Amino acid sequence: MRKIYLFAAIAFLASCNPRTDKSKTEAEKAPDPGQAKQESMTYPFTPDYSADFEIGDTKNAQTILNLYQNWDNNTLDNSKSSFAETDTMYFSDGTMFAGSRDSLFATANKIRGQMGTVVDSVHAWVPLRSKDKKEDWVLIWTREISTDAKGKKTAKELHELWRFDKDGKINLMYQYELQPPKMPSPKK
Known part of the structure; x- marks a missing residue:
């Protein structure tokens, strides 16, 4: 009987001792990664544009992903309202477009109409905001596979x-394309 009283007394005292949640205490002590002090760095280059970016508005990423879906579905006009009245596009083949939104869409619809089926496999995207320039960007990496009327498939690795x-409208695009590796022919 004495053991039961001793056990009950120990249990009672233990329950009166406030326990701290170790993980909570450690989490409260840990600095917020977003508030981590940036080490002062001296870089060997000075950026022409900016080196002061933060994560941007996810709505812009949604706009670009919808544009890609409309490109794949050949319903590009569904994204027309996402573009500014005047736009500039630099393409990976060295061509450039600078002009009105209507001209851009007339040209883009013509090109897309000649492509057959298109399927984009989006690898990643990130919305960014240049803090010093106060400009919003979305960077996207994708593999675009198009199949023409004869069944010929063409794949491109793109970074845009x-x-x-x-006003939250697209007004500029830069496109870069990874050329497929040239594999040596097997020796006979």
Whole structure:
């Protein structure tokens, strides 16, 4: 009987001792990664544009992903309202477009109409905001596979940078393409 009283007394005292949740205490002590002090660095280059970025508005990423879906579905006009009145596009083949939104869409619809089926496999995207320039961007990496009417497939690895104006409209795009590796022919 004495053992039961001793056990009950120990249990009672233990329950009166406030326990701290170790993980909570450690989490409260840990600094917020977003508030981590940046080490002062001296870089060997000075950026022409900016080196002061933060994560941007996810709505801009949604706009670009919808644009890609409309490109794949050949319903590009569904994204027309996402573009500014005047746009500039630099393409990976060295061509450039600078002009009105209507001209851009007339040209883009013509090109897309000649492509057959298109399927994009989006690898990743990130919305960014240049803090010093106060400009919003979305960077996206994708594999675009198109199949023409004769069944010929063409694959492209693309990286694109899309800029948004102060009204949240796309007004600039840079496109870069990875050339497929040239494999040596097997020796006979």
